[in-house]
Amino acid sequence: MPKSQLNEVLEYYQALPTRVQEQVLALLRDLTQTPPQGVPGRSLLPFAGSIPVADLETMSAAIEQGCEQVEPDAW
Numbered sequence: 001m002p003k004s005q006l007n008e009v010l011e012y013y014q015a016l017p018t019r020v021q022e023q024v025l026a027l028l029r030d031l032t033q034t035p036p037q038g039v040p041g042r043s044l045l046p047f048a049g050s051i052p053v054a055d056l057e058t059m060s061a062a063i064e065q066g067c068e069q070v071e072p073d074a075w
Contacts, residue, residue, distance in 0.1 A: 001009075013021060 013024060
């Protein structure tokens with residue numbers, strides 16, 4: 001990173017409240033960690049079809065009911 005960018009980042013960081021500085025530092029630490037490794041999709045195939053259809057329909061209904069709704073006062 002060019003020194004000018006590093007200085008700019010440092011200026012912004014120092015202007016933040018201590019609580020927010022701690023959050024930024026925690027985020028930077030998280031970003032530098034090795035990402036978790038997944039599993040191959042084929043290892044999940046034994047689970048295909050294991051959720052009962054009635055449960056899938058209940059989940060679909062809950063998603064449709066609870067999602068895609070705008071709550072203007074929520075923000």
